[in-house]
Amino acid sequence: MNALRNAALVAVVAVAIVLQAVVLRYVSVDGVVPNLALVLVVVVAVSRGSQFAAVFGFGAGLLLDLAPPADHVAGRWALALVVVGYLAGRVRQDARESPVASVLLVGAMSFVGTSVFALSGVLLQDGALPVDLTLRVLAISVLWDLMLAPFVVPPLLRLVDRLGSDEVAAARPVSLARTS
Template identity: 70%
Template sequence: MTAARAALLGALVCLAVVCQAVVFRYVAVDGVVPNLALILVVAAAIARGPKFAMLLGFGAGLLLDLAPPADHVAGRWALALVVVGYLAGRVQRDARSSTVTAVLVVGAASFVGTSVYALTGVLLDDAALPMDEMLQVIVISVLWDLLLAPLLIPLLLWLMDLARPLRTA
């Protein structure tokens, strides 16, 4: 991967994390914002496969873990986005076939990623919410991500195709 392509992907991750932490906090529903980093990882999984998405998910997750207000044990989002990258990459061919399928993959990935994050909080006894509040956060998060996915997935897939290395014959 060239430096320009790596810089584009790094900028996309940073932009997603900054927008998620700063911009969308003003439109949060019960304190829950859309997970733009998760949508980016799903787009990477659809465009480039599970290995690439797992690496991007780890980096984006670490940025999310360290971005203010970091009030949890570092590594929880990194783990969640690695799992999301792997699972979304496993259905790469099906998700690439249509935008509707890609949006459904985002919904499933949002459920899995947010659930992994919540369950690791319970296991680590890290500011665990009561179960009913945890379920409410998961539902709101999935709805946010499903709302933004039809707008972001085509754009992100196009950007991922720009960042794809050219194949030589």
């Protein structure tokens, strides 16, 4: 049963990655699209805690690194999303209690994740842009994720909670109803 649930989570992240590359390009701002995979990692962290989210972030990041049309050094998104999953899991209690906090958490994690990715690019000299352009991309992507979070986080949270262990779902029926 657990393996089945985890497989379902992998399927959800695969859908997010495909949507990000294929569908969201039509609404991109200068090529920057909402980072659905990152939002999903934050949601999983809020639902399941930092340990699970770090593992999930690693997997999601690796898929993001390998799925076409990615052409950067593999492992960079994996690193960024491990950090995102871990940090988001550490403050999950606060994000659980209010929808506003969870939206702000997505914004903060979008900043952290994109920054870690950009910094790894600078260190590896892999597709690094000039500083002003990098900051611009960073700002647009944080704004995108912030804008999308109120619409995407509650349904995703409900979905991930349903896919989560019974213990988690049973422990928080009240706050669940409020966030959704």
